[in-house]
Amino acid sequence: MPRQISVAPVDGQFHARSECELGLGSAGDWATSSPPDSPDYEKAIARWAANSQRRAAVVAFVKDADDVSAALKYAREHKLPIAVKGGGHNPAGASSVEGGLVIDLSRYLRGVRVDGEKRLGYVGGGALWKDVDETAIKYGLAGVGGTVNHTGVGGLTLGGGRGYLTGEHGLAADNLVQATVITADGSILTANKTENPDLFWALRGGGSNFGVVTEFVFQLHPQRSTVFAGSIIFTGFAVDKLTPILAEKINKGLDPKECFMQVISVDPAGNPCIVFVVFWNGSEEEGRAHYKAFFDLKPVVDTCREIPYETVNSITNAGVAHGRNYYMKPTYLSRPDLNVAKQLLERIPILAATHKDALEEVAFIFEYLPLEKVCSVPDGETAYIRDPRLNGVANIVFRENTPEHLKLTRQIASELIAITQTLPENAAKGSNTGYGNYNSDQADPTAIEEAPEANNAQALFGTNYPRLAELKKKYDPDMVFSKWFTIAPAAK
Numbered sequence: 001m002p003r004q005i006s007v008a009p010v011d012g013q014f015h016a017r018s019e020c021e022l023g024l025g026s027a028g029d030w031a032t033s034s035p036p037d038s039p040d041y042e043k044a045i046a047r048w049a050a051n052s053q054r055r056a057a058v059v060a061f062v063k064d065a066d067d068v069s070a071a072l073k074y075a076r077e078h079k080l081p082i083a084v085k086g087g088g089h090n091p092a093g094a095s096s097v098e099g100g101l102v103i104d105l106s107r108y109l110r111g112v113r114v115d116g117e118k119r120l121g122y123v124g125g126g127a128l129w130k131d132v133d134e135t136a137i138k139y140g141l142a143g144v145g146g147t148v149n150h151t152g153v154g155g156l157t158l159g160g161g162r163g164y165l166t167g168e169h170g171l172a173a174d175n176l177v178q179a180t181v182i183t184a185d186g187s188i189l190t191a192n193k194t195e196n197p198d199l200f201w202a203l204r205g206g207g208s209n210f211g212v213v214t215e216f217v218f219q220l221h222p223q224r225s226t227v228f229a230g231s232i233i234f235t236g237f238a239v240d241k242l243t244p245i246l247a248e249k250i251n252k253g254l255d256p257k258e259c260f261m262q263v264i265s266v267d268p269a270g271n272p273c274i275v276f277v278v279f280w281n282g283s284e285e286e287g288r289a290h291y292k293a294f295f296d297l298k299p300v301v302d303t304c305r306e307i308p309y310e311t312v313n314s315i316t317n318a319g320v321a322h323g324r325n326y327y328m329k330p331t332y333l334s335r336p337d338l339n340v341a342k343q344l345l346e347r348i349p350i351l352a353a354t355h356k357d358a359l360e361e362v363a364f365i366f367e368y369l370p371l372e373k374v375c376s377v378p379d380g381e382t383a384y385i386r387d388p389r390l391n392g393v394a395n396i397v398f399r400e401n402t403p404e405h406l407k408l409t410r411q412i413a414s415e416l417i418a419i420t421q422t423l424p425e426n427a428a429k430g431s432n433t434g435y436g437n438y439n440s441d442q443a444d445p446t447a448i449e450e451a452p453e454a455n456n457a458q459a460l461f462g463t464n465y466p467r468l469a470e471l472k473k474k475y476d477p478d479m480v481f482s483k484w485f486t487i488a489p490a491a492k
Contacts, residue, residue, distance in 0.1 A: 034059040044104070045096065047085075048150070049326040049440075051401040052093030056083070056102045063108040065214045069186040072212070075101040076184075076480065083483055084212050086126050087152020091328045091440040094155070094208065094483040105154070109214055114139050120177070121218040127153045132218075133310040142223035142309060144172045147261070147277075148320055149313035157216060158207050159437040159484070160384045162391075164229075164279045164312060167256035167370030169221050173204035173384055174377060178217035183210065184480040202471045205384025206461070207436065207484040209468070210475050228280040228287025229312045230304030232294055236264075236272030236345040239338065245293045246336040246368070250390075254370035257281040258290060264344045265363035266352050272345040277316060278304060324360070327396045327406070329413040329441070330434025332389040333366065334423055343419045351412055358405050360397040364416050367391045367435075385462045391435045392420055410441075433460045433485075442485050457485040466490070 034044035036055070044059040057080060060071045075082050081100035088095045088106065096102065105126030112131045113122040116139040123132055129145035132153060136142050146156050146163045153172075161172025169175060178192040181199060189211075191200040202210050234242065246262070263275040276294060280287035284306040288295060295302070307315075320326075344364050352362045367390065375386045394413035398405045421432070433439065433456055458465045465487070472479075473489035 034061070045102070046323070047088040047093065047096060048320075048322050049089075049091050049093070050323050051325040051327070051398075051406065052091060052096055052440075054083075054093060054096035054098040056097055057099050059085075059102040059104050061104050061107040062214075065180055065182055065188045068103055068182040068212045068214060069188055071101065071103050072182060072184065072480070073186045076478075082480055084154075084208060084481075086154035087128050087150065087156075089148075089151045090155050090484070091326050091438070092442050092484075094442075095152075097483070103212055105212075105214065106152075112136070114141065114220065116141065119220045119222075121216075121220050123153050123216045123218060125154050125212065125214045125216065129153060129156070129313055133313055136220050137223060137225065137308075137310045139220075140222060140225070141220040143218045143220050144169050144175050145313055146172075147259075147313060148316060150317065150322070153216060154213055155208070155484075156437060158203060158205075158213070160205050160435070161437075162367075162369055162374075162435065164227075164259045165221070165223075165281070167254065167259060167373060168281065170373045170377065171205075171384060172218070173382060174374070175219045175221075176204055176216060177219050179203055179213045180215040181211040181213050184476040184478065198471055199475060201381075202383050202468060202475075204382035205464075206468055206471075206487070209472060209481050209484065209487045211481065223309055224281065225309055226283070226306045227309050227312055228282060228284050228304060228306050229278060229315055230307075231301065231315070232276040232278060232291075232299040232304060233267075233301035234274045234276075234297065234299050235267075236274060238274060238297055239341050239345060241297055242274060242294075243336055243338040243341055249368070250335055253372070254368060255290065256370050256373065258368075258370065260291075260368050262366040262368065263363050264341065264348060264366075265361065266349045270349055270353055272349050274345075279312060325398045325401050325405070327398060327409045327413060327440045328393050328438045329410075329417055330391060330393040330436075330438035331417050331420055332387065332432050332434055333392045333420055334389060336366070336390075337423055340420050340422065344416065347416070347419065351415075355408060355412070358399055358408055359412075360399055361395070362412065362416075363395045364420070365393050365395055367393075380464065383461065383464050383468055385460070385464060391438075393434065393438045431456070431459045436460050436485055439485075457487050460485050461487070 034041045045053050047053040062068050081097050083097035083102045085095035085104045109124035109126040111124045112135040130149035144163050144165045157172040181189045181191050189196050260278040267273045280290050348362050371388050375388050379386050394416040396409045398409045468487050469490040472487045477489045
């Protein structure tokens with residue numbers, strides 16, 4: 001007997017009834033929804049970045065692939081725009097939609113199951129990396145996640161997925177072996193190397209352009225139970241000694257077991273500072289030996305220690321808490337440069353002080369990930385473009401979610417990016433998208449209007465774009481999924 005979803009509350013839930021003609025779920029189980037007059041509506045539309053939430057017409061908490069299929073059919077019949085929410089961590093609001101239908105995977109599709117013998121992780125589309133980290137390590141295993149454990153598995157993986165284990169195991173997308181996908185017409189498909197292989201190719205880096213993934217199957221890897229990680233903080237004056245160390249490490253080649261981030265920002269007193277968040281997949285003794293050049297410069301703060309592996313993705317959580325207004329603008333970089341670092345150290349404190357009423361934090365982050373494993377995958381083997389460049393990102397937290405504060409934030413982020421783009425070998429303006437998962441503008445029509453290159457999908461996907469456009473025509477010709485670096489269907 002088919003069931004439907006209602007927009008009328010029943011005992012605080014929105015149980016399936018016939019009023020909306022939306023058949024959801026399997027026999028004996030109910031999907032729920034939250035329309036705007038629901039007491040839990042505000043919670044249902046909340047996102048990691050407060051500025052990325054939108055006023056959806058209804059939020060459907062789906063329980064399985066059949067629910068998703070029915071929700072898609074309902075939204076199309078009623079001409080409702082769609083968003084898909086897993087972790088709700090996309091800074092541009094790709095998991096939110098104004099006046100449309102949100103397919104929310106996070107309530108009922110968050111499970112993680114591990115096959116220890118085959119080293120496979122079966123992960124629900126609404127799971128967070130915290131769920132994966134804590135479950136897999138019980139089997140002595142780990143998957144490639146990000147660097148924040150409340151990030152959703154789905155968005156990070158579909159956009160590529162870089163993290164602490166990338167040096168050893170590549171991208172999250174490289175470790176995807178199978179996905180259950182519901183495409184725009186409601187079809188429920190299995191995608192892997194032998195079944196719907198073209199869709200499988202597109203999912204590994206093509207973002208949310210091709211369907212809703214209700215289950216990911218990942219290759220997991222043996223992982224030691226403890227790792228070395230933490231923060232090292234220097235005053236801005238250390239830049240002259242730190243930059244040559246960075247340059248030497250890049251020239252020599254990063255070790256697959258390491259990963260670190262350099263953050264240029266200000267300390268609580270407003271003085272320029274340099275923060276390193278470091279990771280070494282080994283003991284404290286090994287980690288301190290590996291990063292000896294940093295420690296020899298006598299940092300003013302050192303929180304590094306040996307910690308349980310499953311907590312490493314949480315060490316930066318305090319600085320990226322839910323409910324603040326975040327703006328991120330990424331860029332690819334060719335190499336560390338002393339002049340660039342000095343300009344950032346000079347300009348960021350001025351910007352932070354001048355606009356302290358509008359901005360909570362101003363920072364520029366350089367990511368140092370070993371990319372040999374990523375780039376060992378031949379170009380064209382997945383939708384994700386293989387590129388050995390470093391990634392940087394202007395990261396700003398602004399106080400009020402107003403057009404004025406957002407406009408100011410965008411201007412400041414663009415100024416910081418411009419400082420980093422002075423090196424002649426950097427990509428030309430308009431073609432340097434940076435890492436797509438960090439882009440705050442690609443789902444925002446006003447941002448795209450102001451800066452068309454913000455959603456330059458052709459630049460992001462490069463030579464893979466024509467094939468992606470053909471697959472878009474096959475799987476989503478009506479552009480039902482258009483919230484992340486939108487790919488236009490190839491001309492008929």
